[in-house]
Amino acid sequence: DTAVSQTPKYLVTQMGNDKSIKCEQNLGHDTMYWYKQDSKKFLKIMFSYNNKELIINETVPNRFSPKSPDKAHLNLHINSLELGDSAVYFCASRNLLDSYNSPLHFGNGTRLTVT
Amino acid sequence: GDSVTQMEGPVTLSEEAFLTINCTYTATGYPSLFWYVQYPGEGLQLLLKATKADDKGSNKGFEATYRKETTSFHLEKGSVQVSDSAVYFCALKGGYQKVTFGTGTKLQVIP
Numbered sequence: 613d614t615a616v617s618q619t620p621k622y623l624v625t626q627m628g629n630d631k632s633i634k635c636e637q638n639l640g641h642d643t644m645y646w647y648k649q650d651s652k653k654f655l656k657i658m659f660s661y662n663n664k665e666l667i668i669n670e671t672v673p674n675r676f677s678p679k680s681p682d683k684a685h686l687n688l689h690i691n692s693l694e695l696g697d698s699a700v701y702f703c704a705s706r707n708l709l710d711s712y713n714s715p716l717h718f719g720n721g722t723r724l725t726v727t
Numbered sequence: 728g729d730s731v732t733q734m735e736g737p738v739t740l741s742e743e744a745f746l747t748i749n750c751t752y753t754a755t756g757y758p759s760l761f762w763y764v765q766y767p768g769e770g771l772q773l774l775l776k777a778t779k780a781d782d783k784g785s786n787k788g789f790e791a792t793y794r795k796e797t798t799s800f801h802l803e804k805g806s807v808q809v810s811d812s813a814v815y816f817c818a819l820k821g822g823y824q825k826v827t828f829g830t831g832t833k834l835q836v837i838p
Contacts, residue, residue: 616770645826647828652830653765653814653830653831653833654828654830654831655771655816655828655831657825657826657827660825668825702770702771704770704771713759713776713778713820715761715773715776716763716771716773716826717773718770718771718772719770720768720769720770721769721770
């Protein structure tokens, strides 16, 4: 299946731990994103990469570090997890070369719970 | 900066009722506008889009018209079904590759 896939689907961890979320897309897209969705469903962009280059870096704590080993993968590493990091994290991708207005394709999300 | 304002939810309707979810935006230049839908436990999916003023996006019985004069992109459907129950997000793509979302409106359709 062609898709944006994220792992893990659920992640429960304690404060202070370091964790990673992985994202892969096999759609041939050149641009990938991380969004954070809070308990009220508000979606906030965090990062975006185009062909492995960081192009959007919103105001997020530097405990969050994205890494894009190639244009099909965008991982998110979080250091020293805090309670407020609990949320659903969505990976998304689009193809800038297709069209300036090409839509985002989302993964199914990773629900992170910090206890 | 860019922003999107949606009506507060939840919206509860009976099956076959008419749906309107309001969306207004603030942006510089000429943004593209989108509606996305999120079903429980899933990521967002594109529902429809419009890329310039007076364009109408439509899909699955849903419609929205890009109104530059009122900076609006209201979502409508003539007859909702139980299967339309989901959270609906209005979004705009303005500046360089950045897509800004509204806060989402939860729709619940009861039989």
